[in-house]
Structure formats: structure tokens, C-alpha cells
Amino acid sequence: MALTFLRGIQLNPSMLYPSSYFARKHGVLYCCMRNAQTQTATQEKEQTKLKVSTQSQPKAVDKFLKDFEAVIGIETHVQLSTLTKAFCSCPYNYGSPPNTSVCPVCMGLPGALPVLNSKVIECAVRVGLALNCKLSLNSKFDRKQYFYPDLPKGYQISQFDVPIASGGYLDVDLPLEYGGGHRKFGITRVHMEEDAGKLLHTDGGSYSQERAPSHLNIHASHCNVMAIDVDLNRAGVPLLEIVSEPDMRTGIEAAEYAAELQRLVRYLGVGNGNMQEGSLRCDVNISVRPIGQLEFGTKVEIKNLNSFSSMSRAIDYEISRQVELHNQGQIDQIVQETRLWEEGAQKTVTMRKKEGLADYRYFPEPDLPGVTLTEEYVDSIRESLPELPEDKRRRYEKMGLSMQDVLFLANDINIADFFDTTTAGGADIKLAANWIMGDIAAYMKNEKVTINEIKLTPQELGELIASIKDETISGKIGKEILFELIAKGGTVKGLIKEKDLVQIVDTAEIEKMVDKVIADSPKQLEQYRGGKTKLQGYFAGQRLATDEESILTGDNLDITNKWKHLIRAFRSFADHQN
Amino acid sequence: MGSISALHYLKPTRTANGTSLFNFSKNRISQLPVAFRSYTVKSSVLETPDVPRLAETARISLNSQEIEEFAPKIRQVIDWFGQLQAVDLQSIEPAIRADTEGDNLRGDVPEKFENREELISAVPSFENPYIKVPKVLNKE
Numbered sequence: 001m002a003l004t005f006l007r008g009i010q011l012n013p014s015m016l017y018p019s020s021y022f023a024r025k026h027g028v029l030y031c032c033m034r035n036a037q038t039q040t041a042t043q044e045k046e047q048t049k050l051k052v053s054t055q056s057q058p059k060a061v062d063k064f065l066k067d068f069e070a071v072i073g074i075e076t077h078v079q080l081s082t083l084t085k086a087f088c089s090c091p092y093n094y095g096s097p098p099n100t101s102v103c104p105v106c107m108g109l110p111g112a113l114p115v116l117n118s119k120v121i122e123c124a125v126r127v128g129l130a131l132n133c134k135l136s137l138n139s140k141f142d143r144k145q146y147f148y149p150d151l152p153k154g155y156q157i158s159q160f161d162v163p164i165a166s167g168g169y170l171d172v173d174l175p176l177e178y179g180g181g182h183r184k185f186g187i188t189r190v191h192m193e194e195d196a197g198k199l200l201h202t203d204g205g206s207y208s209q210e211r212a213p214s215h216l217n218i219h220a221s222h223c224n225v226m227a228i229d230v231d232l233n234r235a236g237v238p239l240l241e242i243v244s245e246p247d248m249r250t251g252i253e254a255a256e257y258a259a260e261l262q263r264l265v266r267y268l269g270v271g272n273g274n275m276q277e278g279s280l281r282c283d284v285n286i287s288v289r290p291i292g293q294l295e296f297g298t299k300v301e302i303k304n305l306n307s308f309s310s311m312s313r314a315i316d317y318e319i320s321r322q323v324e325l326h327n328q329g330q331i332d333q334i335v336q337e338t339r340l341w342e343e344g345a346q347k348t349v350t351m352r353k354k355e356g357l358a359d360y361r362y363f364p365e366p367d368l369p370g371v372t373l374t375e376e377y378v379d380s381i382r383e384s385l386p387e388l389p390e391d392k393r394r395r396y397e398k399m400g401l402s403m404q405d406v407l408f409l410a411n412d413i414n415i416a417d418f419f420d421t422t423t424a425g426g427a428d429i430k431l432a433a434n435w436i437m438g439d440i441a442a443y444m445k446n447e448k449v450t451i452n453e454i455k456l457t458p459q460e461l462g463e464l465i466a467s468i469k470d471e472t473i474s475g476k477i478g479k480e481i482l483f484e485l486i487a488k489g490g491t492v493k494g495l496i497k498e499k500d501l502v503q504i505v506d507t508a509e510i511e512k513m514v515d516k517v518i519a520d521s522p523k524q525l526e527q528y529r530g531g532k533t534k535l536q537g538y539f540a541g542q543r544l545a546t547d548e549e550s551i552l553t554g555d556n557l558d559i560t561n562k563w564k565h566l567i568r569a570f571r572s573f574a575d576h577q578n
Numbered sequence: 579m580g581s582i583s584a585l586h587y588l589k590p591t592r593t594a595n596g597t598s599l600f601n602f603s604k605n606r607i608s609q610l611p612v613a614f615r616s617y618t619v620k621s622s623v624l625e626t627p628d629v630p631r632l633a634e635t636a637r638i639s640l641n642s643q644e645i646e647e648f649a650p651k652i653r654q655v656i657d658w659f660g661q662l663q664a665v666d667l668q669s670i671e672p673a674i675r676a677d678t679e680g681d682n683l684r685g686d687v688p689e690k691f692e693n694r695e696e697l698i699s700a701v702p703s704f705e706n707p708y709i710k711v712p713k714v715l716n717k718e
Contacts, residue, residue: 083688091688098707099698103691109700119686140674147637149711154637162674200708229708361635369682370675 064327069291070319071299072254072284073246076261077239078271079195079279080123086194086238087114087157087368094277098198098231106236108153113367116141120238121164121371123270124192125381127240128165130264130388131187137373139164141192141365149230150196158193158241160362164371165190170244171390172260176404178252185257186245192371197235199228240270246285246296251315255308258282263389267413275306286315288322288334297322297331301338302348314341318348392416399423405433408441414451421458427465435461439479443486455489456482463492472496627652 085092088105104112128135142160168187174180242261248254262273262280273280282305287297302318305311318339325333339348387395389410396406409419415436422432436451440461444451464485468478473496481495629649633640640648691697703710 083686088691089684089687089689090691099709100694100707101690102694102697104697107697109697115682115684117686118683121683138674145635149709201713227713228711229705230711231708359635364675372681 064323065320067291068288068319068323068326070249070286070288070315070322071246071296072248072250072286072315074244074248074254074257075283075285076242076244076258077195077281077283078127078242078261078265078273080120080238080240081269081271081279082117082119082123082238084117084119085236086117086120086192087236088112090236092233092237094279096233098229098233101233102235107232108151114157114365116368116371117238120192121373122381123238123268124164124190124240125373125378126268126270126385127242127265128168128190129378129382129385130268131165131168131170131190131242133165133168133187133190135165135373135378136162137375137378138162138370140370141368142362143365144193144360144362146360148196149228150199151194151235152197152232156194156196157365157368159191163189163191164373170257170260170264172253172256173393173403173407174252174256175407180403183247183253183256185247185253188243188245190240190242193239193241195234195237195239197230197232199230201228251312251319254284254315255312258311259308260389263411263413267386267389269386275308278306281306282311284311284315286318286322288319288326290326298334298336300334300336300348302341303338303351304340304342310341310343313346314348317341317346321348399429401429401433405437408437409433412451418451418458418461422461422465425459425462427462428469431465431469432461435465435482439482440486443483454486456485460485460490460492467492467496625656627656 083091085101085106088103090101090103090106092101105114125135139159139162141157143155144158144160145155147154166187166189168190170185170187172183172185174183244257248257258280262275265271265273265280271279275281284302284305285299286302287299289295289297300318300322302314305314322334325331335353337353338351340351341348392410393406396409397403401409408415410416419432419436422436423429440451440454440456443449444454461482464478464482467473468475473481481492484490484495485492627649629640629645629652632652633645698704701709
């Protein structure tokens with residue numbers, strides 16, 4: 001049914017334009033969303049195709065989009081990187097063989113009782129504080145009843161009316177590629193809950209209309225089609241659900257909000273924030289309204305967004321879909337529903353229509369006591385918070401770095417740490433930034449390694465920068481040493497010595513060399529004095545030719561540099577002779 | 579596009595044959611926050627239990643005879659709880675939990691459950707390495 005509907009859209013030529021309007025920009029997006037996955041061939045094809053229509057279409061939809069405003073709110077699930085699950089001691093490791101990390105608690109067996117992992121509270125408080133939230137010193141867990149095989153208890157332990165943190169905000173710097181700018185997005189709430197198991201829909205066979213019996217009675221005899229594989233390793237793994245205010249207006253803002261959350265959980269060390277593994281999952285609520293209208297339009301939820309760029313593209317697609325329906329006078333076609341982003345087709349399709357809100361019959365979880373935080377506990381966690389991405393960016397800005405440098409360095413906690421350690425040792429700030437963002441970043445990209453995996457230490461980078469600055473070595477030699485240090489390790493001093501890379505700055509030695517050259521070439525010296533200054537080159541060459549052995553030691557000599565020194569030394573010598 | 583309006587026509591049918599489980603939920607959910615947050619409100623009358631609905635949410639099938647049999651019993655339980663409604667809470671600060679000694683937390687120390695074999699052997703349908711279940715519609 002959804003497919004028929006979308007086919008209708010495709011045939012409508014004016015509909016192609018809004019998608020392409022947004023698609024055009026996405027080539028750039030890959031640069032700014034540094035963690036985005038690589039672009040697939042399909043997408044590329046899609047974009048090329050759409051670009052063609054861009055050129056042939058009038059600016060009409062541009063105008064339509066200007067008359068409307070999108071209202072976007074995001075629900076994010078952050079999987080916590082605790083060693084054990086939320087309510088039992090089962091270890092959790094992504095990618096473990098299915099159903100190996102299970103126990104009576106996370107399998108929902110009768111009589112098994114949950115006991116909360118203290119680390120979950122700690123993570124929640126860290127995130128709550130980092131998001132500038134008000135913490136509830138007394139909160140509790142509630143049961144959210146829903147019936148589905150991914151949670152065998154028949155309910156999810158969550159927090160309902162008293163979340164552990166609420167009423168905060170998140171500061172975001174938009175990528176420069178989109179004009180930059182600073183935004184503050186409201187955070188409605190942060191609450192703790194447990195993850196569900198994984199369901200794998202194995203075949204395309206017919207499904208049974210018969211409702212599954214209670215989880216304790218799941219049995220083949222009730223249903224002759226057994227079509228779902230269940231892996232309960234993930235059941236009971238702790239999550240934080242972070243709900244934003246509906247403060248975002250564009251796909252870029254939404255994607256950057258999510259990227260900032262990812263940065264935050266990584267900085268805080270509460271989760272790995274990996275979208276591909278599902279450790280960071282974003283569901284987007286989006287509605288469109290004519291500018292000036294106060295009430296929100298009908299909201300649509302989009303799921304299946306597993307990268308920042310797909311998030312941005314899905315939202316922009318959805319905005320144009322809804323605006324188009326407005327313009328065609330078909331507002332009633334915008335219904336409250338959940339849509340799935342299809343990466344291949346680059347569009348959203350209906351997953352299910354909401355027929356009223358689900359009835360979760362929340363009530364306080366009787367198997368768990370309340371969650372009490374003391375002021376002292378909260379204070380101790382506040383004091384243990386690391387410098388957060390926003391603070392880091394503002395600090396880098398004050399250090400005089402450009403916004404582009406600031407965003408790059410602060411994007412990845414490990415790179416930021418590397419930079420901070422390098423500059424803490426006294427290295428020049430701008431030079432350190434340049435080396436990291438230039439040659440080091442290029443190496444990491446080519447070799448697909450992280451900054452923690454390279455052999456170069458921040459101390460040696462500092463040493464390298466200092467050695468170039470005091471002219472012990474040239475910039476070119478510095479680069480060669482750098483790659484050696486990155487790949488094999490070692491020290492700058494050691495490499496310089498080992499390869500005899502020191503620039504000849506001992507003028508006495510040079511003068512001695514030059515003396516010899518001059519003594520060997522009295523004729524040329526006469527000509528030089530007569531004004532043939534080009535003979536500098538001759539003398540230098542002469543020097544190199546006659547005494548190659550003693551000077552050209554080592555394989556990686558910076559010959560140009562020696563030339564320069566020789567010429568400089570010769571000139572001063574010759575002038576002096578004059 | 580026509581197919582979407584067609585869906586609207588389908589709705590009553592789906593409700594009638596019980597495939598759609600939660601059409602009644604709209605009223606329910608709006609009541610919930612009120613029930614949780616207004617601790618001092620005294621409601622004099624509790625809802626009469628709707629046994630077929632209760633059975634449905636509990637995933638239990640009851641025949642009409644059982645429904646008739648259960649209705650007064652459940653009513654009795656609810657009335658019993660209903661006595662609590664008479665307590666005057668006007669001057670009482672709401673407590674979110676009725677407990678207890680301490681938080682009863684545990685450290686984040688992994689411990690593998692030893693008797694996994696028995697757990698797995700109790701699964702009605704297990705095809706290594708997965709638990710097999712019927713495909714179910716209506717996640718919520």
C-alpha cells in the first residue's frame with residue numbers, strides 16, 4: 001500500500017525536485033559528519049539522477065519550502081558500555097554468539113528478581129549533568145507492558161513519570177559547510193531503561209494471524225509458522241533514553257544534535273555511541289506547519305536511521321514530502337504513523353499507522369526499590385566530569401584556533417586528547433593543529449587507524465615541532481621523520497641522530513668547505529667578483545661534487561637544504577672577501 | 579493514495595475482529611499521568627473491570643462462561659483496593675515508592691550464569707543458536 005502511494009509521488013514531476021533540492025547538498029555532508037559511513041554506489045547514482053532534474057525544474061519548491069517550517073524532535077537510545085546488564089550480572093559483549101549471555105533474570109523466568117547495576121545510575125547522572133539537566137534525587141522504575149518476543153518478561157523496566165533527569169539543553173556548533181552557527185537544543189528528559197533482545201526475521205514465508213500466547217506458553221503447537229529467531233543477549237542491557245524538545249528545524253540541525261550526543265557519550269565514557277552496532281539509535285519525530293502557525297502539524301516518526309547522513313537525508317525527504325502534501329491540499333494524507341528510512345531508495349515508507357496511542361499500562365516496578373541520589377553523590381560525579389565537547393570547543397576558540405580547526409579537533413575525544421597533550425608540553429598551538437589535521441589525519445584515513453593506534457606520541461610530535469622551529473631540521477625532513485614516527489615509533493632525537501639529518505648550521509665547518517672550493521676554483525672566483533653571481537650555483541655544486549663522500553651520508557639527505565646553506569655561506573664569505 | 583483512505587475504512591473491521599489490540603488505549607493513556615501525579619485526588623468510584631479487555635491485555639483467552647465467573651471476583655479485589663481511596667491524603671507529601679532499606683544496588687561485575695544448559699533446555703522451541711517464536715503482528 002505504501003509502495004503504491006510512493007509510486008504516485010515519483011510520477012509527479014514536481015515531487016522530484018524537493019528531494020533533489022536536498023540531495024544536492026549531501027556530497028558535502030560526508031565531509032562534516034566524520035563518522036558517517038562511506039557513500040554507497042546506489043546513493044551516488046541516485047544523486048546524479050536527481051541532479052539532472054534539478055536543472056530542469058523551476059524554483060517553485062524552493063518557495064514552498066520557505067513558506068513552511070519543520071518541527072523536529074529526537075528520541076535517542078544510548079546503550080551504556082557497562083560490563084554487565086542493567087538488572088543481572090550477565091556480561092554483555094556485542095557480537096557474542098546468540099543466547100550465550102543469558103540468565104533467569106534477563107530471560108524473564110518466574111521468580112527471578114532484578115538487582116540494579118550501580119554503574120547505570122552513575123552513567124545516567126553523568127549524562128544528566130552533562131546535558132545541564134535537573135536531577136531527580138528520588139526516582140523510580142516503572143513497568144512498561146508490551147507483548148513481544150524481544151522482551152520475554154512481557155514488560156520493559158523503564159522510567160515513566162519521574163525520569164532521573166529532565167529539563168536540560170545541549171549546545172551544538174553547526175558544520176561550517178552549512179554556514180556554521182551555534183544552536184541550543186532543549187532536552188526534555190533522560191531516563192534509564194533496559195534494551196530488548198534481537199529479533200531476526202528469517203524467511204519471507206507466510207505469517208500467522210494468530211496472536212502469540214503469553215510468553216510462558218510460546219509453543220509450536222499454538223502456531224504452526226515459526227518465523228522469528230530470537231537472540232536474548234541484548235535483553236536487559238542498560239539504555240538511556242534521551243528525549244529532545246522539538247527544537248530542530250532542519251535535517252542538518254537534527255544530524256548535528258545526534259552527532260553532539262554521540263560526542264558527549266564518548267567524552268563521558270558511558271557508551272561507544274556506535275550507530276552501526278545500534279549503540280546509538282535515533283528516532284525522529286517530524287511535522288511541518290506553515291510559517292506563523294502556532295500549533296504543530298501531524299507528526300510522523302522515522303525509524304531505521306543508522307548514520308548521521310541518513311538521518312539528515314531522511315528528514316529532508318520527509319519535510320519535502322509533507323510540504324508537497326500541504327501544497328497539493330492533501331494535508332489529510334499526513335497521518336500519524338511510523339515510517340522507515342530506506343537507504344537504497346532514499347525515501348521513507350510507511351511501517352505502521354498509529355491507531356491511538358499504545359496502552360503500556362505503566363505502574364511502579366514492584367521488584368525494585370526507588371532510586372535515591374544524595375547531593376554528595378551528585379557533586380562527586382559533577383567533579384569527576386571531563387571537559388565536555390562544548391567547553392573544549394570554546395577553549396580551543398579562545399586559544400586562537402580557527403572554527404574549522406576547533407570542530408575537527410574537538411570532534412573526536414582521542415584526537416582532542418592527543419592535541420591537548422601535545423600543546424601541554426609547550427608545542428606551538430597552530431603548528432600542532434596543522435600537523436594533526438594534515439599529515440597525521442591523512443595517514444589515519446589512508447591506513448584506517450585511529451590516533452590511538454599510531455606509534456607517534458604527543459610528546460614526540462611536540463619534539464618534532466620544536467626541532468623544526470629551532471631549525472635543527474627542516475620542515476621537509478620533519479615530514480619524513482613524522483611518517484617514520486607514525487609507522488614505527490621512536491624518538492625525534494634518535495631518528496635525527498641515526499640518520500644524520502641535522503642541518504649544517506656550524507658556519508666554521510661550512511667556511512672550511514667553502515675555502516676548499518674556492519681554493520680549487522680561482523678562475524670562477526674572479527668571475528664571481530666580476531659580477532657573475534650565478535656562479536654561486538657552481539660553487540655549491542662544486543662543493544657537493546668534490547666532497548660528496550664526506551657530506552652525503554645517510555639516505556634521506558635534504559640536499560636542497562644543504563645547497564641553500566652552502567650558497568648562503570658562500571655568499572657571505574665572498575662578500576666578505578670583497 | 580486511494581489506498582490510504584481505504585485503510586481508514588478498514589479500521590472498524592480490524593477493531594471488530596480483534597486484530598487491532600489497542601484501540602481503547604487512547605482514553606487509558608490520558609488517564610495515566612493524572613492517576614500518577616495527583617496523589618491527593620480522591621476518586622470515589624473505581625472503574626468497573628472490563629474482563630474481556632483485561633484478558634486481552636494479559637494474552638489470556640477466556641470463554642464467556644469464564645468471563646462471567648471472573649468478573650465478580652475481580653470486582654471484589656478492586657473494591658478491596660478501593661478502600662484505600664477513602665484515606666485522606668490532603669496533607670501528606672507523596673512518596674514515589676513505599677520502601678525500604680537502601681537502594682540494594684550491585685557492582686558492575688560480570689558473572690556468567692552457570693546453568694545455561696538448563697535454561698535453554700526449558701525453551702519450548704530452540705534451534706541452535708536461536709529461540710524460535712511465531713511471527714507476531716502488532717508490536718505495541
